[in-house]
Amino acid sequence: MRIGEVSLLTNNVIELANFYKTLLETENGSNDGIHQTIISEETMLTVYNDGSVKNNTNQNISLAFTVDDINKEYDKLVKLGVDIIEKPTARPWGTINMSFYDPDRNIVYLRSFNK
Known part of the structure; x- marks a missing residue:
């Protein structure tokens, strides 16, 4: 078994995805406000809005x-x-x-x- 994906849950997919695209110097051709794949290699990094309200006090x-x-x-x-x-x-x-x-x-x- 291996990890397949790390997904960052957010209320603002576009802002967070744009940050990671800039940080990682990559482009995914997407401006989707619900889900974007930032890294699509063996372990994926995605940004996703699952519809719930996030408190952005991520500590874990x-x-x-x-x-x-x-x-x-x-x-x-x-x-x-x-x-x-x-x-x-x-x-x-x-x-x-x-x-x-x-x-x-x-x-x-x-x-x-x-x-």
Whole structure:
């Protein structure tokens, strides 16, 4: 068994999907306000409005992405006006990590591995 999809439930699919398309530098050709697939590889990332009202006090899940150049990504996020939780910080286990909030206040981590 393997994980097939991570779906972010939201009241504003277009805003959240556009954020992740910008973050991940991808385009899906969709402006659908109900459901969008952002990543469609082995494990999918989707944004979905299931019709229920969300409180956007998400505290039990986070997303993490591995990137090649964390400083480049940090600069991009600052230019986008993203609410940064932690700037890029070297970790003793060999990564450089940073964290921030997406538009729905989900915590997102970026990491790069020391070369």
